[in-house]
Structure formats: structure tokens, C-alpha cells
Amino acid sequence: MRETARAQGPISSRFRASTSESGLKDEWAYLFLDGVSLRVRRPGGRKRVQMLVAYGVRAEGTRRLLAFMRSPGESQAAWEGFLNHLYGRGLSGKNLLLIVTDGCPGLAAALQTVYPQVKPQRCWVHKMRNILEHVRKRDDEAVKADAEAIYRAESRHEAERAFRRFRARWQNAYPTMVKQLERNLPELLTFFDFPRPLWRMLRTTNVIERCFVEVRRRTRPMVCFVNVASVDRIIYAIFNGYNEQHEWRNRTLCLFTQAA
Numbered sequence: 001m002r003e004t005a006r007a008q009g010p011i012s013s014r015f016r017a018s019t020s021e022s023g024l025k026d027e028w029a030y031l032f033l034d035g036v037s038l039r040v041r042r043p044g045g046r047k048r049v050q051m052l053v054a055y056g057v058r059a060e061g062t063r064r065l066l067a068f069m070r071s072p073g074e075s076q077a078a079w080e081g082f083l084n085h086l087y088g089r090g091l092s093g094k095n096l097l098l099i100v101t102d103g104c105p106g107l108a109a110a111l112q113t114v115y116p117q118v119k120p121q122r123c124w125v126h127k128m129r130n131i132l133e134h135v136r137k138r139d140d141e142a143v144k145a146d147a148e149a150i151y152r153a154e155s156r157h158e159a160e161r162a163f164r165r166f167r168a169r170w171q172n173a174y175p176t177m178v179k180q181l182e183r184n185l186p187e188l189l190t191f192f193d194f195p196r197p198l199w200r201m202l203r204t205t206n207v208i209e210r211c212f213v214e215v216r217r218r219t220r221p222m223v224c225f226v227n228v229a230s231v232d233r234i235i236y237a238i239f240n241g242y243n244e245q246h247e248w249r250n251r252t253l254c255l256f257t258q259a260a
């Protein structure tokens with residue numbers, strides 16, 4: 001127990017310092033926001049808590065996991081609290097070009113309050129899952145191929161044409177799904193406003209989802225966390241490990257070199 005306490009002490013101290021510091025530089029061009037769900041042991045039984053996470057990429061392509069915050073869910077109030085925390089630490093968004101999200105309604109509403117001036121991009125991976133939830137199994141492959149043709153287009157104009165073809169083919173069979181896609185289309189196509197080499201990265205939240213894969217891999221043997229403090233400690237340790245990697249701190253993502 002003493003060894004565990006000694007090990008946890010420095011991590012807890014660094015966690016408190018990293019999440020309360022005011023020196024978050026307003027130097028980020030691209031912000032990715034998403035949440036990961038984890039199980040925690042509570043007095044009333046095991047409960048799920050949500051970790052809200054922010055990942056930033058500078059204009060030259062270096063990156064960092066900027067912050068995370070424990071939350072009971074992904075409501076507008078929860079996301080506003082997290083975004084205001086980032087804003088208060090210094091991320092006013094003057095240099096932000098794009099914010100990429102999973103499409104959570106609460107997050108979308110919160111962004112309009114805290115960063116209304118920044119263009120939003122909705123994640124295509126999450127949208128594809130949503131599309132296929134409305135589709136009969138026999139149509140899965142055809143619908144998927146037609147939807148992929150939209151974001152794989154050579155330009156925004158071609159993407160809009162691909163959507164019109166999608167709508168003509170599927171609106172009778174799946175009117176609700178097609179209507180939702182049409183309503184979300186402007187935010188799904190924002191990535192076309194940026195240099196072509198960046199399109200693949202900017203159209204999804206995959207960069208942050210890869211970090212979540214590591215979180216799940218590391219925490220799976222634990223079954224669930226003993227308490228909420230243990231959640232903070234392990235997430236901080238994992239994310240700080242990413243931030244301290246040489247390629248994250250110093251190496252520019254190759255696609256930014258291609259876009260220069």
C-alpha cells in the first residue's frame with residue numbers, strides 16, 4: 001500500500017498542476033474534441049463516467065493532448081464547462097481554424113456558445129455509424145459505398161453531387177436517414193476548405209480515437225476503476241506519455257509538410 005501511495009502521489013500532483021494551469025498557449029490551429037466512457041466503482045454500484053478530451057494540432061503539425069475532464073455525460077452544460085476551462089486557461093481560439101467533433105448535440109451547442117467563430121467539422125466515422133444504424137442489413141454495403149463516395153470526392157462540388165445521387169437512390173427507402181444526412185452535410189464537408197493533404201485527418205476524430213484505444217487497452221484488465229480519483233491518475237499517465245514522446249513534441253506530421 002505504501003508503494004502504491006508513493007507512486008500515485010507524484011502522478012496526482014502533476015495531474016492537478018496540468019489541469020489547473022493557466023498557461024495554455026493560444027497557438028492551436030486544429031482542435032479535436034471527443035469523449036471516452038469508463039466504468040467506476042461507486043457506493044451504489046458500478047457507474048459509467050465520461051472523459052471529455054481535447055487534442056490540439058499546431059499549424060506546423062506538432063500536436064498535444066491539451067486537457068481532459070471527468071463528467072457524468074456529454075450534455076451541453078458538461079461540454080460548456082470543459083470548453084470554458086480551455087478558454088480560461090488561454091485557448092481563446094484566435095488562431096483556431098477548425099474544430100472537429102463526433103457530432104454530439106450537446107457539444108455542437110456548447111461550441112456555438114464558447115467558440116462560435118470557429119468552423120466546425122463533423123466526424124465522418126461517427127456519421128457513417130449513424131447512417132448504417134438506419135439501414136437494413138441487405139442494403140449495408142450499397143449504402144456504405146454511396147456514402148463513402150461523398151467524402152472521398154475530389155472537391156466539395158463533387159461531394160455535393162455525390163450526395164444528390166445518394167439522396168435520389170435512398171430517400172424513398174430511408175427518408176429519415178437521408179434527411180438527417182442532408183441537414184448535417186455542411187458540417188460534414190467543411191474539411192474541403194483546407195489543403196488537400198489534410199483532408200483525411202480533418203474529416204474524422206480518428207487522431208483522438210487512437211488515444212482512446214490505448215486507454216481501453218491499458219484499463220481493460222482493471223475491469224473498473226476503484227474511484228474517480230484513480231480515473232484521473234491513469235488517464236493523466238497515459239496522455240502524458242503521449243505528450244512526452246519525441247515525435248509528438250518535436251516532429252511535424254508528414255501531411256503538414258505535404259500541405260506547405
